[in-house]
Amino acid sequence: NAGVTQTPKFRILKIGQSMTLQCTQDMNHNYMYWYRQDPGMGLKLIYYSVGAGITDKGEVPNGYNVSRSTTEDFPLRLELAAPSQTSVYFCASISGQGTYEQYFGPGTRLTVT
Amino acid sequence: AQRVTQPEKLLSVFKGAPVELKCNYSYSGSPELFWYVQYSRQRLQLLLRHISRESIKGFTADLNKGETSFHLKKPFAQEEDSAMYYCALMEGSWGKLQFGAGTQVVVTP
Numbered sequence: 001n002a003g004v005t006q007t008p009k010f011r012i013l014k015i016g017q018s019m020t021l022q023c024t025q026d027m028n029h030n031y032m033y034w035y036r037q038d039p040g041m042g043l044k045l046i047y048y049s050v051g052a053g054i055t056d057k058g059e060v061p062n063g064y065n066v067s068r069s070t071t072e073d074f075p076l077r078l079e080l081a082a083p084s085q086t087s088v089y090f091c092a093s094i095s096g097q098g099t100y101e102q103y104f105g106p107g108t109r110l111t112v113t
Numbered sequence: 114a115q116r117v118t119q120p121e122k123l124l125s126v127f128k129g130a131p132v133e134l135k136c137n138y139s140y141s142g143s144p145e146l147f148w149y150v151q152y153s154r155q156r157l158q159l160l161l162r163h164i165s166r167e168s169i170k171g172f173t174a175d176l177n178k179g180e181t182s183f184h185l186k187k188p189f190a191q192e193e194d195s196a197m198y199y200c201a202l203m204e205g206s207w208g209k210l211q212f213g214a215g216t217q218v219v220v221t222p
Contacts, residue, residue, distance in 0.1 A: 033210075042214040043157075044212070056207075096207075096208060102208065
């Protein structure tokens with residue numbers, strides 16, 4: 001199993017551009033999450049999903065959108081990139097079947113200039 | 114609102130010395146707490162969860178509800194323990210985690 005994979009690893013965006021961060025897991029996990037990690041701030045939850053077709057906002061959802069059309073994929077969309085979205089983005093998943101260990105992807109480092 | 118506090122940004126210890134990483138939380142219900150670790154160039158991974166009461170890589174963590182703490186301890190630090198450590202609190206029933214700011218541990222020989 002590859003676990004949780006994220007693409008791209010790095011990206012530089014100009015202000016106002018849009019992009020999609022991809023996240024895929026091959027563990028048949030129901031629950032998936034997007035976090036952002038800012039220096040000295042820990043990880044903050046952006047959006048989460050408890051199954052295909054079901055998503056909900058986390059702590060810092062503004063400026064982002066998500067969709068969950070399949071169990072495997074949970075893309076994160078930035079519509080109008082702003083410098084405040086410069087961060088490292090992590091995707092994670094759990095099975096939701098009694099164990100709450102989150103499995104993390106390697107992260108995407110995004111810079112908006 | 115739930116909150117997780119890790120007061121130390123950086124902890125520098127000598128190899129063989131004890132290490133303790135502090136974590137305090139505020140939560141109105143019965144908390145479920147975790148320690149996650151990120152080694153250099155690796156992804157974040159689970160180290161401990163409080164309900165399992167395990168000792169992983171020599172680390173232990175005890176939940177103290179009276180002091181609302183979940184400190185991580187190891188009696189003899191090793192160089193391979195150098196990493197970033199995050200305390201996390203699970204909120205609600207959907208597995209969502211609230212993380213502390215993290216503590217960078219550096220173990221010097």
